[in-house]
Amino acid sequence: LGWRPVPVVSSAIGWLARSQEPVMEQLLIGRGPATRDEAAFERALYVIRRRAERWAVAEGTQADPTWFAIASCSARTVVYKGMLKADQLSEYFPDLSDPGMESALALVHSRYSTNTLPQWGLAQPFHLLAHNGEINTLQGNVNWLRARQPRMRSAVLKDDLAKVTPLEFEGLSDSAVLDQALELLVRAGRILPHALLMLVPEAYEGRDDLDPALRAFYQYHRCLVEPWDGPASIAFSDGTLIGATLDRNGLRPSRYVITHDDMVVMASEVGVLPIPPEEVRRKGRLQPGKMFLVDTGSGRIIGDDEFKAEISRRQPYQLWVEQNHLGLDDLPEPEAPPEPDPSGLLPRQQAFGYTWEDLFRVLLPMAQDGKEPVSSMGNDTPLAVLSRRSQLLYNYFKQMFAQVTNPPIDPIREKIVMNTESLLGCEANLLDETPEHARLLRLESPTLHDADLARIRALRRPGFEVRTLSMLFDRAAGEGGLADAMERLCAEASEAVQGGATILVLSDRGVDAEHVPVPALLATAGVHHHLIRAGLRTRCGLVIETGEAREVHHFALLIGYGASAVNPYMVFETFRGLARDRMLLDPQGNPLDPSQAVKNYATSIDQGLLKIFSKMGISTLMSYRGAQIFEAIGLNRDLVARYFTGTPSRIEGIGLDVVAQESLRRHEVAFPGVPVPEEPELDGGGELMWRRRGEHHMWNPETIQKLQHAVKKAEFASYKEFAHASNDESRQLCTLRGLL
Numbered sequence: 186l187g188w189r190p191v192p193v194v195s196s197a198i199g200w201l202a203r204s205q206e207p208v209m210e211q212l213l214i215g216r217g218p219a220t221r222d223e224a225a226f227e228r229a230l231y232v233i234r235r236r237a238e239r240w241a242v243a244e245g246t247q248a249d250p251t252w253f254a255i256a257s258c259s260a261r262t263v264v265y266k267g268m269l270k271a272d273q274l275s276e277y278f279p280d281l282s283d284p285g286m287e288s289a290l291a292l293v294h295s296r297y298s299t300n301t302l303p304q305w306g307l308a309q310p311f312h313l314l315a316h317n318g319e320i321n322t323l324q325g326n327v328n329w330l331r332a333r334q335p336r337m338r339s340a341v342l343k344d345d346l347a348k349v350t351p352l353e354f355e356g357l358s359d360s361a362v363l364d365q366a367l368e369l370l371v372r373a374g375r376i377l378p379h380a381l382l383m384l385v386p387e388a389y390e391g392r393d394d395l396d397p398a399l400r401a402f403y404q405y406h407r408c409l410v411e412p413w414d415g416p417a418s419i420a421f422s423d424g425t426l427i428g429a430t431l432d433r434n435g436l437r438p439s440r441y442v443i444t445h446d447d448m449v450v451m452a453s454e455v456g457v458l459p460i461p462p463e464e465v466r467r468k469g470r471l472q473p474g475k476m477f478l479v480d481t482g483s484g485r486i487i488g489d490d491e492f493k494a495e496i497s498r499r500q501p502y503q504l505w506v507e508q509n510h511l512g513l514d515d516l517p518e519p520e521a522p523p524e525p526d527p528s529g530l531l532p533r534q535q536a537f538g539y540t541w542e543d544l545f546r547v548l549l550p551m552a553q554d555g556k557e558p559v560s561s562m563g564n565d566t567p568l569a570v571l572s573r574r575s576q577l578l579y580n581y582f583k584q585m586f587a588q589v590t591n592p593p594i595d596p597i598r599e600k601i602v603m604n605t606e607s608l609l610g611c612e613a614n615l616l617d618e619t620p621e622h623a624r625l626l627r628l629e630s631p632t633l634h635d636a637d638l639a640r641i642r643a644l645r646r647p648g649f650e651v652r653t654l655s656m657l658f659d660r661a662a663g664e665g666g667l668a669d670a671m672e673r674l675c676a677e678a679s680e681a682v683q684g685g686a687t688i689l690v691l692s693d694r695g696v697d698a699e700h701v702p703v704p705a706l707l708a709t710a711g712v713h714h715h716l717i718r719a720g721l722r723t724r725c726g727l728v729i730e731t732g733e734a735r736e737v738h739h740f741a742l743l744i745g746y747g748a749s750a751v752n753p754y755m756v757f758e759t760f761r762g763l764a765r766d767r768m769l770l771d772p773q774g775n776p777l778d779p780s781q782a783v784k785n786y787a788t789s790i791d792q793g794l795l796k797i798f799s800k801m802g803i804s805t806l807m808s809y810r811g812a813q814i815f816e817a818i819g820l821n822r823d824l825v826a827r828y829f830t831g832t833p834s835r836i837e838g839i840g841l842d843v844v845a846q847e848s849l850r851r852h853e854v855a856f857p858g859v860p861v862p863e864e865p866e867l868d869g870g871g872e873l874m875w876r877r878r879g880e881h882h883m884w885n886p887e888t889i890q891k892l893q894h895a896v897k898k899a900e901f902a903s904y905k906e907f908a909h910a911s912n913d914e915s916r917q918l919c920t921l922r923g924l925l
Contacts, residue, residue, distance in 0.1 A: 262426025387474025
C-alpha cells in the first residue's frame with residue numbers, strides 16, 4: 186500500500202549510536218482474499234520477509250552481513266528497537282508516545298550484549314522473543330539445523346518452504362539464531378509455547394514425579410531436535426500469547442507481579458514499574474524450566490501445569506514412544522565376538538600411541554575407582570604443535586569453558602538436571618509429527634561395551650540398518666594414504682546413507698603390519714561435516730569403534746564432533762591383558778575382574794563427560810553432541826576448514842601431511858620394517874610427570890634443583906641460574922611466548 190518513514194529524534198541517542206543510525210521505514214501491506222485467515226496472513230508476511238532477507242544476504246557484503254534488517258513483519262506485532270537505553274526509547278520513537286498507539290501487551294528488552302558487539306539490527310526483541318542469556322551449544326545447534334533443512338517438508342508452508350529456507354546465520358547473535366529456529370517451527374504449524382518447549386525443555390530425565398505423558402512429550406521431541414542449552418530467560422509473544430520461560434537450571438532471574446486490576450508485569454527483577462504493594466494480588470518467581478503464559482485472546486493466565494498437561498496430550502506421544510523407542514536391553518543377546526590374539530596386544534597398543542603412563546596412571550585408576558584420575562593444576566609440557574614427541578590429534582584441541590556472565594554447573598550437586606543419554610538412528614522431518622519420528626535407539630551412556638556394539642550390529646528391525654566403514658589406510662601408500670582414505674571414507678559414508686544405512690560404525694579394527702589407523706577424531710569430524718554438506722547427516726547416527734580413544738578428553742572431542750557413541754575396544758583388551766599379567770588389581774591389591782573394570786571405566790568416562798559439560802554450562806550429551814566447543818591450536822586453516830568446519834584456530838601449524846606422518850611414525854614403532862634388537866615395550870610417556878627420555882617439562886630436576894639451591898643458600902646468583910633455566914623456554918619450545 187505504501188511506505189512510511191519512521192519518525193525519530195536522533196538527538197535523543199548517543200554519538201556512537203548516531204554514527205551507525207540506519208534509515209528506518211515501515212511498509213504497509215494489505216490483506217488479500219487468499220489470506221483472510223489470520224494465521225495464513227502471518228505466514229504470508231513471514232514468506233515476504235524471508236525472501237527480502239535472503240535477497241539482502243545475496244546483495245550484502247561479508248564485511249557487513251547485517252546491513253539490512255527487518256525488525257518485524259506481522260499483522261499482530263510491531264517492533265521498535267535500536268542501540269538505545271530503555272529510557273531513550275519513547276523519546277527517540279515519537280510513535281510510542283502517540284495517544285493512538287495502544288496495546289494490551291508489551292515486550293521490552295534492556296540489556297547490552299555480552300558476546301557480540303552492539304548493532305542496530307541485533308537489538309532485541311526479535312520477531313518472537315527477547316532473550317537474556319547465552320546459548321552455549323550454538324555452533325552445534327546451527328550445524329544440526331543446517332543438516333535438517335534438506336529433509337524438511339511442511340504441510341502448512343508447502344511450496345513456500347523453499348522460499349524461506351535455508352536459514353542464514355552469518356553475523357547473527359545466539360538470540361537471533363534461536364529466534365529464527367523458533368519462528369520456522371511456529372510458521373510451519375506449531376503454536377509458540379510448544380515450539381519453545383521443543384528447543385528449551387525443562388529437566389525431566391531424573392524426575393520421578395513427572396507426569397508420564399509430559400515425560401513422553403519431551404522424549405518424543407528429543408528425537409526431533411537437541412536442546413538449545415545455556416542460561417536463558419526467554420520472553421516471547423506472537424501478539425496474542427505472551428509469556429516467559431527459564432532454562433532447565435534457572436540460571437537467569439525472572440519475577441512476576443499480578444495486580445488486582447489484572448495487570449501482569451514480569452521482569453528480571455521486581456520494581457521495574459512503581460506498583461503500590463496494596464495493589465498486588467499475587468507475586469512470585471519463575472522456576473527452572475517452567476513457563477508463565479498469558480492468553481490475551483481469552484483474557485487469562487495459563488499455569489505451567491495446565492498448559493503442559495494439555496500440550497502433552499495433543500498427540501499420543503506416550504504410545505508413540507513406547508512402540509518405537511528401543512533400548513539396548515530390547516535387542517537380542519548376540520554371539521560372543523572372538524577374542525583377539527593376546528600376542529598382538531602390544532603392537533596394537535603402540536600403533537594407537539599407548540604409553541606406560543596411559544596404562545598405570547590413567548586407565549588402571551579408572552578401572553579401580555570408577556573415577557577420572559585427579560592431577561594437579563597447570564601444564565608445564567609443550568603444546569602439541571611444539572612437542573618433539575609424536576602427538577595424537579586430540580592434543581591439538583583445547584576445551585572451552587564458561588566465563589563472565591555464563592555460569593558453570595555443579596555436576597555433583599546438580600546431577601538431576603544432567604544426563605549422558607544418546608540417540609542413534611535416522612531423524613525424521615523436523616516440521617512434522619508421526620509415530621516413526623520416535624524410531625530411534627536410546628543409549629544410556631555413550632560408552633559402548635563390545636557386547637553392546639555386537640547387539641547394535643545384529644539389529645534387524647524396520648528403520649534400522651547398520652553399516653561398518655573401515656578407518657584404515659595402507660602403509661605402502663605413505664603420507665598420501667591418509668588423504669585418500671578420508672576421501673574414500675566420506676564417499677562410502679554418503680553411499681551407505683543413500684543406500685538406507687541409518688547407523689554408521691566407523692571402525693579401525695584390523696590394524697596390522699600393512700594397515701595404519703586413520704586418527705578417529707579426523708574420521709569422525711570429516712564424515713560428520715561431509716554428511717552435513719551433502720544434506721545426509723540426520724539420516725544416520727555415528728558410532729566410533731576405535732582403539733585410539735581412552736581418555737575423557739578423547740570422548741568429549743569425538744562426541745563434540747558428531748559421534749553418538751564410542752566403543753574403546755583397545756581399552757577393554759588392555760584390561761584383559763593386565764588381568765592375564767596379574768596387574769589388574771583393586772585398590773586393596775586383590776585381583777579385579779576385567780568385566781568390573783570395564784563397568785568402572787565406563788562410569789568414570791560418564792562422570793568425566795558431565796564435568797566437561799558442566800564447565801561450559803551444558804546439561805545433556807544431546808546438547809553437547811556436535812557442539813564443537815573446542816579451539817584448535819597448531820592446525821592449519823585448510824585442515825580445520827575441511828574437517829573441523831567452524832572451529833576457531835587462531836594459531837596455525839601442521840596440515841594433513843604431518844598428521845599422516847605422526848600416524849605412520851607410531852605404526853613404524855609397532856610394526857618395524859626391520860628387526861629390532863631390543864625387546865619391544867611401551868613408551869614411558871612422561872606427559873603427566875617427568876620421566877627420563879619422556880616429554881619435556883618446564884619443571885624438571887634441573888630447574889627444581891636450582892630453585893632449591895637458591896632458596897637454601899639465599900644467593901642471588903643461584904636464583905639467576907634458576908631463572909635463566911626456567912625462563913629460557915625458546916630452547917625447548919614449550920609455549921607460544923617462548924617463540925618470541
